[in-house]
Amino acid sequence: MKISLIGYRGTGKTTIGAKLAEHLQLKFIDADQLLQERAGRKISEIFATDGEAVFRQLEADLIHELTNSPESLVLSTGGGVILRPENRAALQSAGPVVWLKATPRTICTRLRLDSATAHQRPALLAETKPDQTPEQQMLYEVTTLLARREPFYQETASLDVTTDERDEAQIVRETLEKLADLKI
Ligand SMILES: Nc1ncnc2c1ncn2[C@@H]1O[C@H](COP(=O)(O)OP(=O)(O)O)[C@@H](O)[C@H]1O
Numbered sequence: 001m002k003i004s005l006i007g008y009r010g011t012g013k014t015t016i017g018a019k020l021a022e023h024l025q026l027k028f029i030d031a032d033q034l035l036q037e038r039a040g041r042k043i044s045e046i047f048a049t050d051g052e053a054v055f056r057q058l059e060a061d062l063i064h065e066l067t068n069s070p071e072s073l074v075l076s077t078g079g080g081v082i083l084r085p086e087n088r089a090a091l092q093s094a095g096p097v098v099w100l101k102a103t104p105r106t107i108c109t110r111l112r113l114d115s116a117t118a119h120q121r122p123a124l125l126a127e128t129k130p131d132q133t134p135e136q137q138m139l140y141e142v143t144t145l146l147a148r149r150e151p152f153y154q155e156t157a158s159l160d161v162t163t164d165e166r167d168e169a170q171i172v173r174e175t176l177e178k179l180a181d182l183k184i
């Protein structure tokens with residue numbers, strides 16, 4: 001059985017997935033981290049050199065492999081994993097899927113803090129609007145893509161947890177309660 005975490009960038013999938021695995025004493029895999037280890041390159045480098053389509057294929061191959069493995073684990077995914085129907089089906093059939101939610105403002109704040117450190121995420125939206133500050137551009141990208149992706153997160157999720165203005169312990173606790181309610 002796999003407990004998967006889905007949601008937009010910056011909603012806390014990597015952070016909460018690791019904590020959840022600790023609580024449940026399950027192995028933890030972050031698909032993006034494993035993909036980067038295997039490729040020997042950062043995701044931002046794969047995007048820059050080979051393009052997003054190559055990344056999406058590597059991501060789909062990895063999701064296929066991990067969801068077909070016999071071991072139980074907590075699996076954190078990348079925010080765009082729900083774009084492909086085969087990924088959505090694979091995650092759903094592997095076990096419960098937790099959708100971590102946050103507002104565009106929360107997401108932008110977290111991503112800005114991350115990009116000030118080492119964690120650079122590649123831009124996802126080609127279209128830009130004229131005369132925008134980088135902050136406005138980021139909010140535009142997050143709002144636009146979140147609206148496009150929301151139906152896919154909704155369709156794939158077994159349960160959802162809001163993460164705005166809540167610390168990791170609160171989010172983990174609610175996730176564990178909602179998983180228990182599923183009675184799997
Ligand atoms: N509940 C939270 N409150 C505040 N910051 C958080 C919370 N969860 C995660 N973060 C921070 O937000 C950033 C993105 O978290 P991360 O786990 O990498 O998200 P994702 O994997 O969904 O992109 C990190 O800097 C992380 O420390």
Ligand SMILES: O=C(O)C1=C[C@@H](OP(=O)(O)O)[C@@H](O)[C@H](O)C1
Nearest residue numbers: 008009010032078079080121122
């Ligand atoms: O939303 C996306 O399309 C992506 C999210 C990233 O993962 P996080 O959601 O962990 O940041 C990573 O997979 C890649 O940069 C693409």
Ligand SMILES: [Mg+2]
Nearest residue numbers: 013014032077
């Ligand atoms: Mg992550």
